[in-house]
Amino acid sequence: MTTTLSKLTPASQVAGKETPVETFKITDIPLAMDTLGWKEGARVMRKWFTGPAYELPKDVKRGSVSPSNLAPAQLLTDLPFDWLFSSSTRVQRHVEELISELSNVTEFNATVGRLKTPLDQLSKGLIVLMTRLQRIGHLDGKARTLKNAYEDFSGLSAIQLEDTSQFNLIRIGASTWEKATDDLDDVYGALGSFAIKIAATKFRTMANDHGFPAIEIEEIGLYVRDTYDFLNVDGDQLLGYWNKKAVIRPGPIDYLAEPDYIDKADDRYFKVTNGSFNSYRKKWNKGGDFLIFSTVKRYPVSIVVHLNDVDFDEFKARASSI
Numbered sequence: 001m002t003t004t005l006s007k008l009t010p011a012s013q014v015a016g017k018e019t020p021v022e023t024f025k026i027t028d029i030p031l032a033m034d035t036l037g038w039k040e041g042a043r044v045m046r047k048w049f050t051g052p053a054y055e056l057p058k059d060v061k062r063g064s065v066s067p068s069n070l071a072p073a074q075l076l077t078d079l080p081f082d083w084l085f086s087s088s089t090r091v092q093r094h095v096e097e098l099i100s101e102l103s104n105v106t107e108f109n110a111t112v113g114r115l116k117t118p119l120d121q122l123s124k125g126l127i128v129l130m131t132r133l134q135r136i137g138h139l140d141g142k143a144r145t146l147k148n149a150y151e152d153f154s155g156l157s158a159i160q161l162e163d164t165s166q167f168n169l170i171r172i173g174a175s176t177w178e179k180a181t182d183d184l185d186d187v188y189g190a191l192g193s194f195a196i197k198i199a200a201t202k203f204r205t206m207a208n209d210h211g212f213p214a215i216e217i218e219e220i221g222l223y224v225r226d227t228y229d230f231l232n233v234d235g236d237q238l239l240g241y242w243n244k245k246a247v248i249r250p251g252p253i254d255y256l257a258e259p260d261y262i263d264k265a266d267d268r269y270f271k272v273t274n275g276s277f278n279s280y281r282k283k284w285n286k287g288g289d290f291l292i293f294s295t296v297k298r299y300p301v302s303i304v305v306h307l308n309d310v311d312f313d314e315f316k317a318r319a320s321s322i
Contacts (some may be wrong), residue, residue, distance in 0.1 A: 002118075002195075002206060005035055009060060010313070012284070012298075017264070018121070020300040023222070024141075024243055024244065024270045026242075026272060026276050026277065026280055027049055027245045027280075028223060029045060029272070030042040030045045030046050030049070031244055032056070032242055032243065032244055032245055032247060033059075033186075033242075034136065034262070035245050035246065035305070036186075036189075036191045036236075036246060036247070038087075038185070038186040038190070039186065040079060040080075040083060040186055040187075040189075040190040041186050041188075041189025041190040042189075043281065044076060044190050045189075045190075046062055046081075046164065046229055047073065047076060047285060047288075047290065048228060048266055048277075048287055048288060048290070049287060050286070051073055051286070051287065051288025051290070052286065052288055053281050053285045053286060053287055053288065053292075054063070054073070054074065054288035054289055055115060055229070055289055056074070056227055056229055056289040056290070056291070058221075059132050059230075060074075060227075060291070061227050061229075062142050062224075062316060063162075066162070066163050067159050067162060068159055068160075068163065069293050070075070070290075070291065073288060073290065074289070074291060075159075075290055075293070076228070076291070076292045077157065077158065077159060077225060077259075077290055077293045078295065079190070079292055079293065079294040079295070080294065080295055081223060081294045081295045081296065081297040082189075082226065082297065083221065083294075084184075084187060084224070084294075087185055087186035087187050088147055088183065088185045088188075089183060089185075090172075090173075090182055090183060090185075090187075091172055091187060093264065093286070094172060094196070094223065095196065096131065096169060098111075098170055098196075098198070099299050101299070102220060102299075102301045102303060103199075103300075103301050103302065104301075104302050105302065105304065106301040106304055107201070107304070107305055107306065109148070109303070109305075110123050110125075111123060111125045111168050111198070112125040112129060112167060112168060112198075112217070112303060112305070113126060113233070113303070113305050114125050114244055114305060114311075121311060121314055122311060122314055122315065122318070124168070124322060125167045125198075126167075126169035126305060127315060127318050127322050128166075128167040128168065129165070129167035129200065130167050130315050130319070130322060131319050131322070132166070132200075133146070133163065134162075134206060134232075134319075135214070136151075137163065138151075138205045138251055139205070140320075141312060141316050142314075144213075144308070144309050145207060145213060146205040146206060146207055146214070146215070147205055147207060147298075148184035148204075148205065148206060148207050148211035149204065149205050150203075150204040151165070151200075151202070151203055152201070152202050152281060153165055153200070153201045153202070153221070154197070154201045154202055154219060154298055155246045156201070156220070156221075156224065156296070157293070158197070158223035158224075158293040158294060158295070158296055159293055160199070161197070161199040161221055161296065162197065162225065162293075164199070165199045165200040165201070165203070166198065166199040167198060167199065167200060168197075168198045169195045169196060169197045169198060169225075170195070170196050170198070171193065171194075171195055171196075172191075172193065172194055172195070173188070173191075173192060173193035174193040175298070178193070181217060181291045184240065184247055184248075189247075190292075191224065191226050191292065191321065192226075192294075194224055194225070194226040195224070195225050195226065196222050196223070196224055197222070197223050197224070197225050198221075198222060199220065199221045199222075199223070199296075200217045200219075200220060200221075201219045201220060201221040201296070201298055202217070202218045202219035203215065203216060203217040203218065203219075204216050204218075209306065210306070212285065212306040212307060212308060213306070213307045214303050214304060214305065214306045215303075215304070215307070216303065216304050217301060217302075217303040218299055218300065218301065218302065218303075219299065219300050219301060220298070220299055221296040221298045222297045222298075222299065223293060223294045223295065223296045223297070224292060224293065224294035225291065225292070225293055226291070226292040227287060227289065227291055227292075228290050228291070228292050229276065229289040230274040230275075230277040230278055230289075231278075232261070232278075233276045234273065236273045236274055236275040236290065237249075237273060237274045238255070238258060238271065238272075238273050239276075241254075241261070241262050241269035241271055241272070242269060242270055242272050243268060243269050243270060245267070246267075246269075247269070248262065248264060248269050252263060258271060259271065273320075278303055
């Protein structure tokens with residue numbers, strides 16, 4: 001898409017001169033990211049622009065199809081996890097809160113333990129983890145038992161953990177408030193809103209620990225999983241106002257009105273939306289969606305959860321719906 005707009009100067013000042021015309025293409029955005037120092041944002045967007053036209057299927061986006069089945073063109077797997085901290089001021093506190101919550105868990109925990117509620121006794125994360133354990137042969141739901149086993153998955157990649165021991169996640173930048181107030185930084189440019197997945201990387205299962213089967217996790221791994229696409233759900237999503245050097249977030253009035261451009265400090269910024277990228281793909285037959293995975297950041301934890309027959313029955317009843 002090429003946006004061509006005139007930037008007019010009063011006639012008294014330019015008599016006899018041609019009016020300059022400012023042009024902007026969405027393919028200029030990676031150059032603007034370079035100027036801003038957004039290394040990863042520029043890299044992932046260039047990958048999208050250079051790839052053949054491709055839309056990720058819904059089952060891939062939902063995670064019901066293993067990413068290991070995707071072609072290399074539909075994957076980016078080397079985003080550095082620590083870059084989340086060095087390129088943004090808003091991600092680290094979420095990770096620190098999560099690690100603090102999971103650093104010492106005995107039985108009860110909303111992310112991976114039991115719940116203190118009168119209905120469901122097991123968290124969704126624990127149900128997912130038990131499903132993973134059943135898949136690798138450490139849990140027998142019919143016999144209501146766990147096998148004595150120890151696993152060290154600390155050397156696995158994010159994609160491998162996705163298929164083996166990932167059990168929960170936290171979402172970053174997904175709320176309406178975050179979308180309206182989050183800093184425009186490299187993490188915003190590369191990922192927008194995204195998920196940090198949580199996987200067990202060192203853990204054991206015990207057939208009998210003080211009279212009950214038990215799961216003990218001593219290390220977890222965190223990694224990013226994100227879909228790099230330009231899907232519109234409720235209207236055409238605004239992605240900011242860009243020129244060849246920078247990006248700005250519109251003020252409240254402009255955010256509601258969404259003008260085609262905004263003039264600020266003698267610079268003109270042009271509206272960019274998801275539809276801008278979809279139009280580019282349709283016109284040029286370029287623009288390939290892909291999945292992003294980061295490297296894995298591992299943290300030591302101490303998580304112990306014991307299970308009883310009622311827990312196994314709940315697992316059997318709920319596992320198929322998760």
